[in-house]
Amino acid sequence: MLLDGRVAFLTGAGSGIGRAGALALAREGAHVIVTDLDGDRAATVAREIAAAGGWAEAMALDAGDDAAVTALIDRVAGRGRLDILHSHAGIQVPGRLTEVSLDGMDASWRLNVRAHFVAARAAVPHMQRQRKGSIIITASNSGVQYDRGMIAYCTTKHAVVAMTRQIAVDYAADNIRCNALCPGFVDTAFNNGFEQQMGGRAALESYVAGSVPMGRWASVEEIAASIVYLASDQSGFMTGHALVVDGGESL
Numbered sequence: 001m002l003l004d005g006r007v008a009f010l011t012g013a014g015s016g017i018g019r020a021g022a023l024a025l026a027r028e029g030a031h032v033i034v035t036d037l038d039g040d041r042a043a044t045v046a047r048e049i050a051a052a053g054g055w056a057e058a059m060a061l062d063a064g065d066d067a068a069v070t071a072l073i074d075r076v077a078g079r080g081r082l083d084i085l086h087s088h089a090g091i092q093v094p095g096r097l098t099e100v101s102l103d104g105m106d107a108s109w110r111l112n113v114r115a116h117f118v119a120a121r122a123a124v125p126h127m128q129r130q131r132k133g134s135i136i137i138t139a140s141n142s143g144v145q146y147d148r149g150m151i152a153y154c155t156t157k158h159a160v161v162a163m164t165r166q167i168a169v170d171y172a173a174d175n176i177r178c179n180a181l182c183p184g185f186v187d188t189a190f191n192n193g194f195e196q197q198m199g200g201r202a203a204l205e206s207y208v209a210g211s212v213p214m215g216r217w218a219s220v221e222e223i224a225a226s227i228v229y230l231a232s233d234q235s236g237f238m239t240g241h242a243l244v245v246d247g248g249e250s251l
Helices: 016-027 039-051 066-078 102-130 151-174 189-198 201-211 220-231
Strands: 007-010 031-036 055-060 084-087 133-138 176-183 242-245
Touching: 007 016, 007 066, 016 031, 016 039, 016 055, 016 084, 016 189, 016 220, 031 039, 039 055, 066 102, 084 102, 084 220, 102 133, 102 151, 102 176, 133 151, 133 220, 151 176, 151 242, 176 220, 189 201, 220 242
Parallel strands: 007 031, 007 084, 031 055, 084 133, 133 176, 176 242
Antiparallel strands: none
């Protein structure tokens, strides 16, 4: 197995891409710490992993709570090691400049940038002691292109791609890799912002069919395969990269 015995800490892993990533990492032998704002969702994912013969532990965690994130990462790493951080939790606030409230922009920055900064900041010292680690930060293909009417989302996703590259160059000598995962359209509840913006599900379906060259959504399993790749030694010489998995939409 690619990740046998490695410890992976995940945020936002109770549903969608986060859940699929947790399941995929566990299948490759990782010991997965599943965290989510909804503790019941996290527990359900951990039970799924255990039922499949894997190892997982579930914890409720608000990824926007700086102190709680730092304390929990320190606690997990203090029991032995921390090999993988997938900082995934995020928010999608739709709207143009004059349509997004200050609170909406602040919430976007808090979860889409600051929360990843805090999680990575907590993880790096533990990985430095091990002289190895992989940090995966979920951005979006919105971090390498521009979506009409999504200023808060695009701004923060571009920022997190830049932050990922800065972490990568600063800690490459410690054998710590940091890469951004940049999915395109995946059929999960996270798309509610785009759906509202476009005027309903039918309009969103039409947009995906017309704007994605492959003409379809990605599956969560396809994105999870990229998470495993970034976590494992298969990507051992890759750092500071924005891995775009979007069916060609950003081309």
